[in-house]
Every structure is written in C-alpha cells, then in structure tokens.
C-alpha cells in the first residue's frame with residue numbers, strides 16, 4: 001500500500017511539478033567525468049572509456065527533477081570552451097582524479113582561472129575527488145587544501161570524495177545538485 005502511494009505521489013510530482021536544471025561537468029582529461037555521468041544515468045562503468053571530443057549531454061532523472069548534464073572534454077584544446085558551457089547553469093561540477101597527484105597543480109590553476117570569470121559569479125560549485133577506490137588517493141581534506149578551495153568566494157562550494165567505478169557517494173552528489181533545482 002505504501003509502495004502504491006509512493007508511486008502515485010511520484011507521478012503527481014513529475015506531472016505537475018516537473019523541474020529541469022542545467023549542470024556542467026568539467027575537469028582535466030581522464031578525471032572520470034564521462035564515467036560518472038554514464039553511471040548516474042543508469043549505465044555501466046567501463047574501464048576503456050573514450051576521451052570526450054567536444055562535449056556530450058545526458059539527462060539524469062530523479063523524481064520530478066531532470067538534471068541536464070553537460071560533460072565537457074578535459075584535454076587542453078577543449079578547456080577554452082568550458083566557460084561558455086558554464087554560463088547560466090544551475091551548478092558546476094569540477095571532477096578531479098584524486099589518485100593522480102601530479103596533475104593537481106594543473107587542476108587547481110584551471111579551476112581558479114574559471115572561477116575568476118565574472119560571467120560565472122555566484123554559480124554553486126561542487127568539487128568531486130573521483131577514483132576513491134584506488135590506492136594512494138588524496139583525502140577530501142587534502143583535496144580541499146591542494147585546490148585551495150577555501151579562497152573561492154561568492155558562491156556555495158562543497159567537496160566530496162566519490163568513486164564512479166564503485167558507485168560510492170553518488171547519492172550525496174545528486175542530493176547536493178538537487179538543492180539548486182528551480
């Protein structure tokens with residue numbers, strides 16, 4: 001009975017209170033953006049994910065909210081277009097490979113340069129340390145320090161550790177994003 005009530009309630013929400021939000025996922029190449037989006041949208045994790053050329057878009061449905069997720073290529077030649085795809089979105093997700101510490105200074109520079117763009121002022125930022133299943137990974141506190149997240153102002157900033165591979169902490173990601181659905 002409770003299950004039936006829940007189904008009717010969800011249907012009412014979807015029908016009369018449908019909300020769509022735009023989310024842009026950025027981060028250096030190989031961080032796991034496409035893998036995360038594939039898993040969030042109900043697909044299988046694959047170890048041989050192909051680098052994104054340009055961008056890719058997938059919708060993630062949770063209850064009455066549709067998250068329209070833009071997944072951008074992280075290779076240097078695609079980074080100049082990040083700002084354009086972040087303009088006017090409801091939230092920006094910056095993904096970092098926390099097992100590849102050599103790339104952290106570059107990730108920090110790219111993040112800070114993007115966050116200093118006047119066009120992106122105030123847009124909430126979620127930083128995800130991905131690949132928490134691997135050894136020699138950074139903790140969340142170490143990632144906050146390595147990326148100097150505390151100096152990013154004028155917006156809400158959060159940081160979580162996740163694993164797209166093992167689907168660790170992905171509910172927290174969705175919950176955080178859905179706070180900004182309008």
Ligand SMILES: Nc1nc2c(ncn2[C@@H]2O[C@H](COP(=O)(O)OP(=O)(O)OP(=O)(O)O)[C@@H](O)[C@H]2O)c(=O)[nH]1
Pocket residue numbers: 027028029030031032033034035036046047048049050051052053072073074075130131132133134162163164165166
């Ligand atoms: N161990 C582990 N590997 C992961 C995880 N997430 C992604 N990977 C692997 O990391 C590699 C890169 O993943 P992608 O999702 O293609 O990375 P991307 O950020 O989309 O890369 P670009 O499209 O080039 O910007 C692939 O081999 C994935 O299988 C994870 O949580 N754990």
Ligand SMILES: [Mg+2]
Pocket residue numbers: 033034035050051052071072073074
């Ligand atoms: Mg990709």
